Amino acid sequence: EGDLVGLPSIDGDRTSFNPPDWFKVACEEPVVLFLDEVDRAVQEVRQGIFELTDSRKLNGHNLHPDTIIFAAVNGGEHGEQYQVNEMDPALLRRFWAVNLEPSTQDWITWAKQNSIDKLLIEFVSQNPAHLRVDPSTVEPGTVCPNPASWHRLARTLQHCDWHPKKYIGRDVPEGFYSMCLGFVGVEPSSAFVSFVKK
Numbered sequence: 001e002g003d004l005v006g007l008p009s010i011d012g013d014r015t016s017f018n019p020p021d022w023f024k025v026a027c028e029e030p031v032v033l034f035l036d037e038v039d040r041a042v043q044e045v046r047q048g049i050f051e052l053t054d055s056r057k058l059n060g061h062n063l064h065p066d067t068i069i070f071a072a073v074n075g076g077e078h079g080e081q082y083q084v085n086e087m088d089p090a091l092l093r094r095f096w097a098v099n100l101e102p103s104t105q106d107w108i109t110w111a112k113q114n115s116i117d118k119l120l121i122e123f124v125s126q127n128p129a130h131l132r133v134d135p136s137t138v139e140p141g142t143v144c145p146n147p148a149s150w151h152r153l154a155r156t157l158q159h160c161d162w163h164p165k166k167y168i169g170r171d172v173p174e175g176f177y178s179m180c181l182g183f184v185g186v187e188p189s190s191a192f193v194s195f196v197k198k
Contacts, residue, residue: 030067144184
């Protein structure tokens with residue numbers, strides 16, 4: 001909860017809490033304040049979010065009138081896959097709620113706008129079943145692909161200078177398959193390496 005309310009300072013015979021820098025900015029200028037993984041927060045943080053979303057203040061510090069609050073959770077129909085807390089009705093009613101289920105085409109559009117490797121995008125486009133696998137359908141601890149893991153793989157391959165297009169029609173470097181395996185799992189890795197080589 002220290003991340004939400006800040007740390008105290010002493011002024012004579014009293015203390016006051018200094019807001020964290022991100023919260024101070026949200027009080028001084030209009031920003032989008034994005035609260036991620038709210039349903040994973042400890043109770044004390046969720047109690048702070050009550051005041052923040054209802055009264056638009058916390059510990060005597062008021063949000064800028066034009067600051068907008070967004071929050072994301074992993075609950076909903078997929079909530080059992082995550083270690084999350086139920087959002088009680090009092091907290092939930094402070095938000096306009098929507099279930100967001102991005103499609104494969106949504107990810108492809110995003111990937112093109114964010115300089116993801118074109119060959120990786122083409123692979124996902126031709127093999128949409130490999131974009132995401134529901135973790136509840138496999139053994140616990142199994143690495144499963146999801147849009148975020150494909151993004152991390154793309155960034156890592158770029159960092160290693162292992163751009164897939166360099167290996168079209170040839171063997172990939174030692175470690176390429178293992179890198180894929182750690183991010184997206186066995187079947188997608190095998191299929192992607194085969195796709196690159198062919």
